[in-house]
Amino acid sequence: MSAHHQESPDEPIIAFKDVALGYGELTVLEGITANVRPGQVVALMGGSGSGKTTLLRAATGQIRARAGTLHLFGHDMAHARGEQLRALRQRMGVLFQQGALFTDLNVFENVAFPLREHTRVSESQITQRVLDKLDAVGLRAAAHLQVSEISGGMARRVALARAIVLEPELILYDEPFAGLDPISLGVTARLIRELTNRLGCASVLITHDVAESFAIADHVYMVGEGTMIASGAPNELTASRDPLVRQFLDGAPDGPIAFHYPMSRAFERWLDQHKGRS
Numbered sequence: 011m012s013a014h015h016q017e018s019p020d021e022p023i024i025a026f027k028d029v030a031l032g033y034g035e036l037t038v039l040e041g042i043t044a045n046v047r048p049g050q051v052v053a054l055m056g057g058s059g060s061g062k063t064t065l066l067r068a069a070t071g072q073i074r075a076r077a078g079t080l081h082l083f084g085h086d087m088a089h090a091r092g093e094q095l096r097a098l099r100q101r102m103g104v105l106f107q108q109g110a111l112f113t114d115l116n117v118f119e120n121v122a123f124p125l126r127e128h129t130r131v132s133e134s135q136i137t138q139r140v141l142d143k144l145d146a147v148g149l150r151a152a153a154h155l156q157v158s159e160i161s162g163g164m165a166r167r168v169a170l171a172r173a174i175v176l177e178p179e180l181i182l183y184d185e186p187f188a189g190l191d192p193i194s195l196g197v198t199a200r201l202i203r204e205l206t207n208r209l210g211c212a213s214v215l216i217t218h219d220v221a222e223s224f225a226i227a228d229h230v231y232m233v234g235e236g237t238m239i240a241s242g243a244p245n246e247l248t249a250s251r252d253p254l255v256r257q258f259l260d261g262a263p264d265g266p267i268a269f270h271y272p273m274s275r276a277f278e279r280w281l282d283q284h285k286g287r288s
């Protein structure tokens with residue numbers, strides 16, 4: 011009982027409050043405040059290296075906040091470890107950016123894996139649920155194929171089916187549209203929206219695809235310059251005059267967002283050593 015006592019229907023599933031995140035001496039993001047509520051599709055946008063995947067890692071408890079607080083399902087992630095962290099993770103589905111499939115299993119068994127791992131449902135239930143999820147991503151008739159026999163875009167869709175097979179309360183998608191053709195992309199975007207509505211779960215979607223994500227998102231967060239640069243409904247961002255937001259939405263190469271990875275002491279040290287060798 012105690013594991014669930016803080017939860018109420020309106021409470022955010024994810025709540026970042028003035029959070030800082032980083033690795034070693036690198037601070038990636040600071041001052042991050044964001045909420046994700048049940049039933050919402052939230053798009054997370056920002057340039058390459060801006061810290062989107064890092065935010066997802068914090069939400070899954072792979073890294074901890076260096077400042078501020080992060081609550082997941084009402085639980086303070088600063089203290090979540092071991093069995094409690096496992097229990098929280100079981101309530102979420104994650105489509106990682108490098109959504110590696112098990113290459114020694116066929117398509118069906120890849121999607122069946124979380125069911126076998128975390129539930130005790132019957133074999134006929136597994137067959138039904140897996141084929142249902144594969145059908146949703148258009149790959150029912152590919153169930154028997156080996157991973158080596160499918161294309162990159164098909165592999166993304168299998169990974170998506172696997173992320174949703176447990177019908178979790180929170181689904182985190184790191185670039186679910188990467189490598190998809192325009193038809194699969196549109197279908198996948200609608201699938202994410204429909205699934206969120208049907209399950210009443212929350213979906214967080216990292217993507218660079220403005221048109222498709224704005225069409226399905228309730229809220230958009232944009233990170234850049236080491237912090238949150240915009241937060242609002244899609245139409246609010248579309249109307250924004252902020253140069254950072256405009257540059258991102260318009261895809262302009264020149265603007266306040268730098269294309270280049272920033273210079274650092276670590277790079278200069280490496281370059282000195284590297285030059286010293288030639």
Ligand SMILES: Nc1ncnc2c1ncn2[C@@H]1O[C@H](COP(=O)(O)OP(=O)(O)OP(=O)(O)O)[C@@H](O)[C@H]1O
Pocket residue numbers: 033036038056057058059060061062063064065107
């Ligand atoms: N495990 C790690 N150790 C050290 N630095 C890391 C690690 N992972 C990411 N970084 C650094 O953190 C910053 C943010 O990386 P992150 O992967 O969150 O970016 P991103 O917004 O997801 O980019 P992309 O759109 O290219 O996937 C980058 O500067 C990256 O070099």
Ligand SMILES: [Mg+2]
Pocket residue numbers: 062063064107184
């Ligand atoms: Mg990333």
